[in-house]
Amino acid sequence: xxxxxxxxxxxxxxxxxxxxxxxxxxxxxxxxxxxxxxxxxxxxxxxxxxxxxxxxxxxxxxxxxxxxxxxxxxxxxxxxxxxxxxxxxxxxxxxxxxxxxxxxxxxxxxx
Numbered sequence: 001x002x003x004x005x006x007x008x009x010x011x012x013x014x015x016x017x018x019x020x021x022x023x024x025x026x027x028x029x030x031x032x033x034x035x036x037x038x039x040x041x042x043x044x045x046x047x048x049x050x051x052x053x054x055x056x057x058x059x060x061x062x063x064x065x066x067x068x069x070x071x072x073x074x075x076x077x078x079x080x081x082x083x084x085x086x087x088x089x090x091x092x093x094x095x096x097x098x099x100x101x102x103x104x105x106x107x108x109x110x111x
Contacts, residue, residue: 022051057101
């Protein structure tokens with residue numbers, strides 16, 4: 001089984017790396033990479049604003065997940081414990097509120 005520190009740090013660093021070009025507004029409108037909401041496709045301004053906002057949230061999340069992974073590595077339950085799955089998956093569930101915040105931000109932008 002993969003150690004939780006590797007899961008948390010790996011996903012955290014990958015999320016942060018993917019978020020950086022979004023924050024820097026380097027990704028033009030496309031169908032594959034970025035925050036793809038209906039509002040984002042309404043204009044270039046919306047695309048870059050939504051992706052920069054979402055990128056900042058994802059960058060912060062990725063860095064915090066990495067810090068959590070390193071800080072909690074000695075607190076992880078044993079590999080056979082029933083608590084191992086919640087310990088690994090729990091922090092990943094925080095992505096859902098982030099996506100909700102991005103959706104709320106997008107709704108406030110003009111059509």
